[in-house]
Amino acid sequence: MRRVKSVSQHVASYERHRPTYEAFSLKLKELLNSILDANKLKVHSIESRAKTIESFQEKVTRSGKVYNNPLSELHDLCGCRIITYYADEVGKVADILKAEFSVIEEELGHQVSELDVDRFGYLSVHYVIKVGGNRVGLPEWRAFESMCAEVQIRTIIQHAWSAISHFIQYKQETAVPSHIQRRLYRIAGLFELADEEFLGIRDQKAALKASAAKAIAEGRKGIPLSSSSISEAIKAWSERDAALSAAVDAGFQLLKDQEDIDSNSDNYVGYIYSLATRLNINTVDDLLLIVNKVDLSLLETVFSINKDKVNWMVSENFIFYMxxxxxxxxxxxxxxxxxxxxxxxxxxxxxRGLRMKPRSRRRGTKAGSE
Structure with a gap:
C-alpha cells in the first residue's frame, strides 16, 4: 500500500526544489525579454517569481483539495507576468507564446467578453507553458525540461486594477457589501474605458504622424506645426546629414541605442514645438527656413568651450533644437x-558659444553677407 506524504513532507520537498524554480523563473524572464525584443514588441515590464514557501503551504492545505504530488500537480510554482502598454498587445504576446513554447493550459476566462455584465473581476490571460521545440534540448534548459510555468498577460491598466482590488482584499465578489459592489462596478468600467481610450489615442497619433509624413514627402511643408509634423520634418530635413556630420566632427556623440533615441527624440520634439511657438513660427516650412539659416560651425564652437571636453551623447532632435x-x-x-x-x-x-559667432549666418558665407 502506497504511503501518502504529509503536508510537512510536501513543504520540505518544495523547499529543497525551490531554488530550481527560482532559477527557472529568472531564465524564463530573460528568454521572454529576448523573444519580445526579436519580435519588436515593447512591453512595460516582465515580472518573474517562484512561489514562496508560505504560499505553497497555504495552497496545499486548502480545504476541498488533496495533492498526492503537488510539485507536479501545481502549475503555478513558477511564473512570469507580462505587462503590456495596450490592450491589443495582449493578443500579440499570446501568439508569440504559442509559437515559442509548448502550451499546456490556456485560461481565457479573465477577459471582458467572458465576464457577466454585473461582474468586476480582474482581466488577464493565463497560460501554463513548458519549454519546447529545439530549445528544450539545449544544455542550459535541460534542468527545466519537465517543469511548467504560469504566464499571465495583462495591460498596465488591468494590472493596476488587480493590484488595488487585491490590496483591499475583495477577491470574492460575494463577500463584498452591495453598496461597495456598486462603487467597484463603476471603477471597473472606468478602467476598461481607459484601456480602450489609450488604444484609440495611440492609433490616432499614428494616423496623424502618417498624414504629416505623407504631406512632407509630397512637398507640402506649409502644414501646421505639431509634434507629428515636427518629427517627420526633421527626418526629411534637407540639412540633416550635414548637421549630424558637423556635430560629430565637433565632438558630439550621436545616440545609437534605439530606445534612448526614441525617448530623447520624443522629449525634444516637445521643446522644439514650445520654442517655435515662442518665436511665432506656425508652419513646418517656416521652421525649416529659420533653422537652415544658422551656421553649423557654431556646433564646433559650443563643444570647444566645454572645458572638461565631455562627450555629449545627443540625438538628431537635440542638434535641431540647438x-x-x-x-x-x-x-x-x-x-x-x-x-x-x-x-x-x-x-x-x-x-556662450552663440555669442562667439554671428547668429543666423548662412552656411559657407562670411559674417554680414548672404
Missing amino acids: LLIAAAGDAVDVEYLSKNGISAEIAKLIL
Whole structure:
C-alpha cells in the first residue's frame, strides 16, 4: 500500500526544489525579454517569481483539495507576468507564446467578453507553458525540461486594477457589501474605458504622424506645426546629414541605442514645438527656413568651450533644437532653457558659444553677407 506524504513532507520537498524554480523563473524572464525584443514588441515590464514557501503551504492545505504530488500537480510554482502598454498587445504576446513554447493550459476566462455584465473581476490571460521545440534540448534548459510555468498577460491598466482590488482584499465578489459592489462596478468600467481610450489615442497619433509624413514627402511643408509634423520634418530635413556630420566632427556623440533615441527624440520634439511657438513660427516650412539659416560651425564652437571636453551623447532632435536656439537669439536665456530640456550648465555653454559667432549666418558665407 502506497504511503501518502504529509503536508510537512510536501513543504520540505518544495523547499529543497525551490531554488530550481527560482532559477527557472529568472531564465524564463530573460528568454521572454529576448523573444519580445526579436519580435519588436515593447512591453512595460516582465515580472518573474517562484512561489514562496508560505504560499505553497497555504495552497496545499486548502480545504476541498488533496495533492498526492503537488510539485507536479501545481502549475503555478513558477511564473512570469507580462505587462503590456495596450490592450491589443495582449493578443500579440499570446501568439508569440504559442509559437515559442509548448502550451499546456490556456485560461481565457479573465477577459471582458467572458465576464457577466454585473461582474468586476480582474482581466488577464493565463497560460501554463513548458519549454519546447529545439530549445528544450539545449544544455542550459535541460534542468527545466519537465517543469511548467504560469504566464499571465495583462495591460498596465488591468494590472493596476488587480493590484488595488487585491490590496483591499475583495477577491470574492460575494463577500463584498452591495453598496461597495456598486462603487467597484463603476471603477471597473472606468478602467476598461481607459484601456480602450489609450488604444484609440495611440492609433490616432499614428494616423496623424502618417498624414504629416505623407504631406512632407509630397512637398507640402506649409502644414501646421505639431509634434507629428515636427518629427517627420526633421527626418526629411534637407540639412540633416550635414548637421549630424558637423556635430560629430565637433565632438558630439550621436545616440545609437534605439530606445534612448526614441525617448530623447520624443522629449525634444516637445521643446522644439514650445520654442517655435515662442518665436511665432506656425508652419513646418517656416521652421525649416529659420533653422537652415544658422551656421553649423557654431556646433564646433559650443563643444570647444566645454572645458572638461565631455562627450555629449545627443540625438538628431537635440542638434535641431540647438540650431533653433541659435536662431532664437535673445528670445531665450538660461532660465528658459533650464525649464525646457537643457540643464543650466549646458544652457550657459550653448549661449556662450552663440555669442562667439554671428547668429543666423548662412552656411559657407562670411559674417554680414548672404
